[in-house]
Amino acid sequence: MVATEYQIEKDLIRKLAELKYAYRPDIRDRESLEANFRQKFEALNRVNLTNAEFARLRDEIITPDVYLAAKKLRETNYFQREDGTPLHYTLVNTKDWCKNDFEVINQLRINTSNSHHRYDVILLINGIPAVQIELKTFEVIPRKAIEQIVHYKNDAGNGYSNSLLCFMQLFIVSNQSNTLYFANNKNEHFSFNADERFLPIYQLADEQNKKITHLHDFANLFLAKCTLGQMISRYMVLVASEQKLLAMRPYQIYAVKKIVDCIHQNRGNGYIWHTTGSGKTLTSFKASTLLKDNPDIEKCLFVVDRKDRGGPGKLDSVLSDILA
Missing domain, CATH: 3.90.1570.50 (tt1808, chain A)
Structure with a gap:
């Protein structure tokens, strides 16, 4: 029934x-x-x-x-x-x-x-x-x-x-x-x-x-x-x-947790691979906001090799939100 x-x-x-x-x-x-x-x-x-x-x-x-x-x-x-x-x-x-x-x-x-x-x-x-x-x-x-x-x-x-x-x-x-x-x-x-x-x-x-x-x-x-x-x-x-x-999507949350845990445990470098439009920028954004609130983290840098394909100003917008 x-x-x-x-x-x-x-x-x-x-x-x-x-x-x-x-x-x-x-x-x-x-x-x-x-x-x-x-x-x-x-x-x-x-x-x-x-x-x-x-x-x-x-x-x-x-x-x-x-x-x-x-x-x-x-x-x-x-x-x-x-x-x-x-x-x-x-x-x-x-x-x-x-x-x-x-x-x-x-x-x-x-x-x-x-x-x-x-x-x-x-x-x-x-x-x-x-x-x-x-x-x-x-x-x-x-x-x-x-x-x-x-x-x-x-x-x-x-x-x-x-x-x-x-x-x-x-x-x-x-x-x-x-x-x-x-x-x-x-x-x-x-x-x-x-x-x-x-x-x-x-x-x-x-x-x-x-x-x-x-x-x-x-x-x-x-x-x-x-x-x-x-x-x-x-x-x-x-x-x-x-x-x-x-x-955040579930896989973004799991990725952020892995990034933060990796840094807190000082496990060295890592990378995240995903397709276009999957939300890698948002994942980076959230990881950065969590890390910048940690008193043990002195500085968090974004390094990019080209203009963001999301259109003019998208990266600036993300960074301004991180700093807000």
């Missing part, structure tokens, strides 16, 4: 509970979502806000700009309290993502005057909605879930632009047997192209490039708390020149 969407959702929540997510069936609307976020924010930053301060903080951090929200999520931010004292705060623990608070909610409704959307499963990090999972039955292809997400985001007054959903980093779609994921972005980077393909979209794979498509296998490898935290903090790229988010 084919599992219903309700059963797939129920089984996924059980799997996430096995992965030590706290299930919060009490969070089903904007009010309860914001109350939970406030509790997590005050605990993380060791502060007690007045109701007026929290309302002002909430209004300051909610933005329809996906790129700006992604930056706020990863940076130390400033807020002035009622008595004039500064509060330098973070939304997540960026030094050790495993120490953040991970929760799962389902059937959230963010009702506005224009929309009454319901979201299947959302993963919260310190009360921030960071990952949305849209589920379909086996007979429905994941593309239908992608179309639904695009439709929701294009609706006037949608929750992604006027609520804590603005911090959404990743979308996952699955009919249980086939699972895909992709990064959130501004609408100009978040649509179907002329060939009616939604790009970029990813399938998870292991180090031998074996595809991992079943939802529960995907959850075990990708949604384990520390792994997901590492994915969001280390293996998503904020491209300043284009104001967009990129999620």
Whole structure:
């Protein structure tokens, strides 16, 4: 018998509970979502806000700009309290993502005057909605879930632009047997192209490039708390020149890990070979950003033998993003 969407959702929540997510069936609307976020924010930053301060903080951090929200999520931010004292705060623990608070909610409704959307499963990090999972039955292809997400985001007054959903980093779609994921972005980077393909979209794979498509296998490898935290903090790229988010492909992540491990272990030289368009520049970019943040690394150099074939300014753009 084919599992219903309700059963797939129920089984996924059980799997996430096995992965030590706290299930919060009490969070089903904007009010309860914001109350939970406030509790997590005050605990993380060791502060007690007045109701007026929290309302002002909430209004300051909610933005329809996906790129700006992604930056706020990863940076130390400033807020002035009622008595004039500064509060330098973070939304997540960026030094050790495993120490953040991970929760799962389902059937959230963010009702506005224009929309009454319901979201299947959302993963919260310190009360921030960071990952949305849209589920379909086996007979429905994941593309239908992608179309639904695009439709929701294009609706006037949608929750992604006027609520804590603005911090959404990743979308996952699955009919249980086939699972895909992709990064959130501004609408100009978040649509179907002329060939009616939604790009970029990813399938998870292991180090031998074996595809991992079943939802529960995907959850075990990708949604384990520390792994997901590492994915969001280390293996998503904020491209300043284009104001967009990129999620690295699995083989790029494995390559970056190998590069960083090789340097930390002082194992000498190495090389990466891949085809045109496979993302070698992005792999180099991410490896460089991780290495430059290491106090043991004094200098990281890009050496090129010709103008980049990606067009004038592409390499300059990458380097400016590294230095940003």
